[in-house]
Amino acid sequence: MLSSLLWLKQDLRLDDNPALQAGLHSERLLPLYVFDPRHWRIGPLGCRRQGVHRTRFLLESLAALDVALRQRSSSLLVLHGEPERLIPELVARLGLQQVLTQAEIAPEEQAVQTRLRAALGKVALLELPGNGLLREAELPCPPDRLPQVFSRFREQCEARLPVFQPQPAPNALPPLPEAALDWLQPLPSLSQLGLGEPLSVPSSSFPFAGGEAAALARLRDYLWDSQGVRHYKDTRNGLIGSEYSSKFSPWLANGSLSVRRVLAELRRHEALYGRNDSTHCLWVELLWRDFFRWTLVRHGRALFRAAGMKATAHAPQQLDERFERWCRGATGMPFVDANMRELAATGFISNRGRQVVASYLINDLQQDWRHGAAWFEEHLLDYDPASNWGNWVHRAGVASDPRHARAFNALRQARQYDPDASYVSLWMPELRSVAAHLRHTPFLLPRLQLEALHYPRLEQVPETWRPYLPGAA
Incomplete structure (x- = not known):
């Protein structure tokens, strides 16, 4: 009798899950999630790998997954510890014959998988495709020959558009190994993981719950009910509210939502309602996500080094109190500070906001980009190693695509995307008494007035900001 362990990680769903599909051939199947304590320890760059917002979202996702499993006469086992130590012990005690899990593409996760394979000995560890869009066989060429500039990657992929047939969630699952019932335990709380309880923020741009049911509900609403996707190009640079973008990314990041399911539904939408610039824009964003995944596969640890993928490039490597002020949203540049406060309060900021604050840290504050990437890693709901570190190396000018090394003019961005200062007003209550313009x-206010607001003064106004200062200045 074949008994299998299904080790779930960033694939917390039943729909279109290759590792789960492989487990359907077993007589007994034990779904497992491991809380690895290393994810909540302070790392070498001074941040946790996972903070309170993503952990809350993870716990919601796991609770939803357990409900879905129980509806199919199964259940989710959760354990605490290092997977490469716990899993071999569990396999031995329960007499399991194989371990099924998703393949990893990031170096640290790959290292854990390698140690697990060694510890399992003769027990097979089968790695199934992760939550990427294109499998290796579906690429236009071998991974080591893929274009390193996104525009060419996109051209080659669009020359042979893939058609996906995602596998639906199974109606039934193999039963648990009998002895596994003694191992079942409730999900931990945030306090048990060493984290506080985050405050509910009514103005959050991501007011959604974790889990596959919530993800599929959002997919259904955005593509079919509200059809917000048809206006995506016009709204994608928004800053306030839940509807300016798809908001799929947190569910994609922890695998509650299959990216291949998203694309299949997008193609179905286009077949019924027609393709427009907005639906095409969403497809391009899905391609960007895959471009970063294959960049990580190709370059590995280089993506996490100061020089990135360019040994000759020189990004700033200093770190001082300006980084701490950036983290706290106290730089004296309101548009940057508003985004950083939203991130700390909710775990989410817009794509436009991410680009502006990253550029400001690197180009205006001249700080080490890796610490900014690590701060994002801890705080973002939708953290994904390939997309996060890939975007940061582009912004730092140490990627392979030179077009993305340009600095953003933060004040110009603020004027363009927050013309009436409504976003700044939302997240910066100390500035609400200041005239909107x-x-x-x-920083143009008289010294005593600014001090009364308890808001820091910007030390130096860049010359490039002059055209965007108020006329009265």
Whole structure:
């Protein structure tokens, strides 16, 4: 009788899950999630790998997954410890014959998988495709020959558009190994994981719950009910509210939502309602996500080094109190500070906001980009190693695509995307008493007035900001 362990990680769903599909051939199947304590320890760059917002979202996702499993006469086992130590012990005690899990593409996760394979000995560890869009056989060429510039990657992929047939969630699952019932335990709380309880923020741009049911509900709403996807190109640079973008990314990041399911539904939508610039824009964003995944596969640890993928490039490597002020949302540049406060309070900021604050840290504050990437890693709901570190190396100018090394003019961005300062007003209550036309530039206020607001003064106004200062200045 074949008994299998299904080790779930960033694939917390039943729909279109290759590792789960492989487990359907077993007589007994034990779904497992391991809380690895290393994820909540302070790392070498001064941040946790996972903070309170993503952990809360993870716990919601696991609770939803357990409900779905129980509806199919199964259940989710959760354990605490290092997977490469716990899993071989569990396999031995329960007499399991194989371990099924998703393949990893990031170096640290690959290292854990390698140690697990060695510890399992003769027990097979089968690695199934992760939550990427294109499998290796579906690429236009071998991974080591893929274009390193996104525009060419996109051209080659669009020359042979893939058609996906995602596998639906099974109606039934193999029963648990009998002895596994003694191992079942409730999910931990945030406090048991050493984290506090995050405050509920009514103005969050991501007011959604974790889990596959919530992910599929959002997919259904955005593509079919509200059809927000048809306006995506016009709204994608928004800053306030839940509807300016798809908001799929947190569910994609922990695998509650299959990216191949998203694309299949997008193609079905286009077949019924027609393709427009907005539906095409969403497809391009899905391609960007895959471009970063294959960049990580190709370059590995280089993506996490100061020089990135360019040994000759020189990104700033200093770190001082300006980084701490950036983290706290106290730089004196309101548009940057508003985004950083939203991130700390909710775990989410817009794509536009991410680009602006990253550019500001690197180009205006001249700080080490890796610490910014690590801060994002801890705080973002939708952290994904390939997309996060890939975007940061592009912004730092140490990627393979030179077009993304340009610096953003933060004040110009603020004027363009927050013209009435409504976003700054939302997240910066100390500036609400300032005249609206000065809320982006409080550094122009008299010293005593600014001190009364308890908001820091910007030390130096860049010359490039002059055209975007208020006329009265």
